[in-house]
Amino acid sequence: MFGYNYPMGIQLTDSYGRKINYLRLSVTDRCNLRCQYCMPEQGVGHKEHHEILRYEELLRIARAAVAIGIEKVRITGGEPLVRAGIIPFLSQLAAIPGLHHLALTTNGLLLPELAVDLHLAGVQRLNISLDSLRPDRFALITRGGDVNMALEGIGAAFGAGFPPPKINMVVMRGINDDELFDFAALTISHGVTVRFIEYMPAIADDHWPDRTVAGQELLDRLSTRYRLESVDKGVYAGPSRDFRIIGAPGTIGIITAISGHFCNECNRIRVTADGRMRGCLFNDETLDLRPILNRNDDHLLQETLKGMISRKPQQHGIEPGQRTVPHTHFTMSGIGG
Ligand code: SAM
Ligand code: SF4
Secondary structure, eight states, X not given: OOOOOOOTTOOOBOTTSOBOOEEEEEXXXXXXXXXXXXXXXXXXXXXXXXXXXXXXXXXXXXXXXXHHTOOEEEEESSOGGGSTTHHHHHHHHHTSTTOOEEEEXXXXXXXXXXXXXXXXXXXXXXXXXOOOSSHHHHHHHHTSOOHHHHHHHHHHHHHTTOOOOEEEEEEBTTTTGGGHHHHHHHHHHTOOEEEEEEOOOOSOOTTHHHHBOOHHHHHHHHHTTOOEEXXXXXXXXXXXXXXXXXXXXXXXXXXXXXXXXXXXXXXXXXXXXXXXEESOTTOOOEEEOHHHHHTTOHHHHHHHHHHHHHXXXXXXXXXXXXXXXXXXXXXXXXXXX
């Protein structure tokens, strides 16, 4: 239908020589939680149905991206599992020739109902966000979520036959940083990968510089209890520094988005649910793909994606300790993390 050839092994590089092989595709800005670090309590207007790309359009973007060299797609949101019709969409996505890896990031709440279908649809790996193991604290961070539902979701991922999920924990000083050891212990007891993520200034939070915990501090604190060894990253791995508690089946990743920005290794592009392509999470340049999609010219779509990749900025401009939040209209739920 789209007349693409999918040549294997194309190297897509940006103007700084970085290999770009990873697309984060957001399918909705809606969510069944309202995490404090991701969305403000009030005032987030959700996009209307007609503003959100149709599945058919998301598939065209994914096909065009794979045709120019993208090998991995991650589906994100908002909460991707709240969008109706997500399973048939994922089956079609997984069937794109040349797409080697399909992953999805979720808060896990709907996994008890959907994990088996996600696995059958061809999703290869799940990242599940979980910021506390304590019910009261989980409810506070997510503004009302039930930790037991998230834990059941993790159980459902195992039950459906997925490899051990990656658990994403956003570490916030004074809020959940006393649970570092409990999360690290999950790599021993459950064989999961736990990724500790530096809290990023995604919403207007004056306390952000005090709350964010630098990756090196996380590592130093973990090392007071556990002996850690470095682990080599997989080919589609994100920009985490990976470690293993000696003898543990699972691994620990530290994502130092702020303190040690890994922009020189950045391999990703993002497309938001309303069709805006973004070269860098913390750079305001976006490109509205909808006019291109309306022209029904997939060669043009490919060239547009390439053009945006060539303009991908060298690095973001956020410094540790910076006290202002750079983007007032920025919500992580709108971009997809
Ligand atoms: N709803 C899904 C979830 O929570 O996993 C997917 C979307 S969520 C925006 C994607 C990821 O972004 C999650 O792992 C979340 O923890 C992370 N995230 C959101 N806001 C963040 C922030 N301010 N700093 C660091 N990570 C953040
Ligand atoms: Fe929803 Fe995920 Fe944002 Fe939490 S982090 S509010 S679960 S989109």
